Amino acid sequence: MVKNNFSQINSSINAKLLGFMPDEKEVFCYTMANKKGAEVSIMNYGATIMSLKIPLATGEKIDVVLGFDTLEDYINSYNLPSPPYFGTTVGRFAGRINNAEFFLNGKRNFLNKNHGEHNLHGGILGFSRKFWKVIESTSDENPSITFEYVSQNNDENFPGELTVQVRYTLTEENELQVIFTATTSEDTIVNLTQHSYFNLDGHTNAISNQSLIINSKKIVETNKELIPTGNFVSLNNHPFDFAAAKPIPTFIDNTFVLENENAATLISEKNRLKLSVITDQPAVHIYVGGNCFDKIKGKENADYHPKSGICFETQNFPDAPNHVCFPNSILKKGEQYNHQTTFKFENI
Template structure:
C-alpha cells in the first residue's frame, strides 16, 4: 500500500499492489476502485504493463475533462453505457437522471462511481491475493432511486487470472449495470492494438443510432465487419455491444509477446471499445502519448439503455435482492 495523492477535499487516495507466485502484479487505487496497472512476465524475464493509465492522481482527475473522458481502469456505475434522454420508467414512476453526454446519461452521470472514493475493506496477501473495496451510493445520487451498497473484490489467482466480482444491494427498487473499464494492450501499454488478434463469442450486436443509442433491435454478424467469431485484427474503431453466446466472452492475442488474455463473465453482453485518446492534453504512464488505438476495453455488462427496452435483459435490482456480476481476465503465455 502506498499513497497515490490527495483529492481536492484533502482526502488521501491509496494504491494497493497484489503479486502472485508467478510474478504477476496487479495494482488498484481506491479512487474509482481503479485498476492502475497489470504487469505480466513475458520472455527474457521482463514484465510488461498491459493496461493504460496515468502516473498521478491529478491526471486521472483531469482526464474527466478531456473531450472524451477515457475512464481508464475504473469501476463504472450505477449504470454503464448510455441511457436515452437520461430517463426511464420504474414501477410506473418517471425517473430523470443527470445528463452528462449531450441529452443522455453515460456511465452513471456527472459524478459516477469512477470518481468516488471507495473504502478498502478486506485485503488478503496470501495465495490468490485479493482486495475488496466498498462504496455506498446515497439515495437519489445522480437521481437514481434507492441507497445502493456496492462491493468489488479483485482476486489475483495463482493461475494468472484477475477475477472481478461486483455485488450490490439497494434500499429500494433501482437499476444497475456495473462494469470494469480497463483498456488492455498485450503488446504493452505504450503500443498500438491494431496488430493484436481479437475473438468475440457473439453472432449479434445491439443496433444503435448515430448517437450510439440502442434502437431495441439486434444486428446479425454474419458477413459483418464486426464478426470476430474467428481471430481477426483489432478494429481501428469500434464502440459496440456484443450479445454473448455463453460465459466465454472474448480473447485478445499478442503474437509479439506470445500472450493471450481470455475474458469470461456471467453478464449477457460485452461492450468492445478501442480508444484511449488523451488528445495530446495529458500524458499516460511513463510519459506515453495515448491515441485512438492505444487500448481495447472489454466492458462486460448488461445492454446499454436496458431500462427503456422490454426485450433487453432486465437491469432492475429489487429491494433486498443481491446483484452479482463476475468477470475473469485470464492471462496465458503462448
C-alpha cells in the same frame, strides 16, 4: 484531513499514498502480486486498476493496461473532450441511457445528463470519480482486496441507497478476477463494469497488430448517437464477425450479445500472450480508444491515441431499462446484484 481506513491491509499488499481528493480524503494505491510475478495496482479513487504487469515467457514483465502516473492526472482526465475512464469501476449504470430517463414501478426517473441529452456511465460524478473504502484483503495464495462505496439515495437522481462492493483477486494462474455485488434500500437499476484498456504489446504501443476473437452472433443495433434501437444486427457476413481471430478494427464501439461465458480473446503474436475474457454477464461492450488529445501524458510519458487500447466492458445492454426485450437491469430491495468477470493471461 480525512484518514483512509486501511488498517486491515496485509503486509504483503503494499499501500502507497498517491494524494488527496478535493474533500481531502487520502487516496492510496494498493499493489499485490502472485507467486508467478504478476502484479496489479489498484487505487481507491474509482476502485481503479492503475497497472497490471504480466510476465512473458522471456522473463520480461509488461504493463498491459493504460493509465496515468498521478492521481491528479486521473482527476483531470474527466475534463478531456472524451474522458477515457482508464481502469475505473463504472456505475451506477454503465453505457448510455436514452434521454437520461427511465420508468421504474410506474414512475419516470430523470437522471443527470452528461453526454449530450443522455446519461453515460452513471452521470456527471459516477462511481469512477468516487472514493472507495477498503474493507477487506487477503494475502495467502490468490491475494485479493475488496473496495466498498455507498451511493446515497438520489445520487445522480438514481433511486435508492446502493451499497456496492468490488473484489479484485489475482490468482496463481495469472487471472484477475473482478466480482461486483450490490444491495439497495429501494428498487433501482444497476449495471456495473470494469473499464480497463488492454494492450498486450504493452501500454505504450498501438493495439493495431493484435488479433481479436468475440464469441457473439449479433450486436445491439444503435442509432447515430449510439443509443440502442431495441433491435439486433446479425454478424453473418458482417465486418464485426470475430468468430475467428482477425485484426482489431480501427474503430469499434459496439455491444456484443454473448453466446456463453467465454466472451472474447485478445492475442499478441509479438509477446506470445493471450487474454481471455470470461464473464457471467449477457454482453460485452468493446471499444478501441484511449485518446488523451495530447493534453495529458500516460504512464511512462506515453502519448495515448485513438488506437492505444481495447476495452472489454462486460455488462448488461446499454439503455436496458427502456427496452422490455433486453435483460432485466432492475435490482429490487432485498435482492443482490452479482457480476463476475475474469481476465485470464496465458503465454502461447
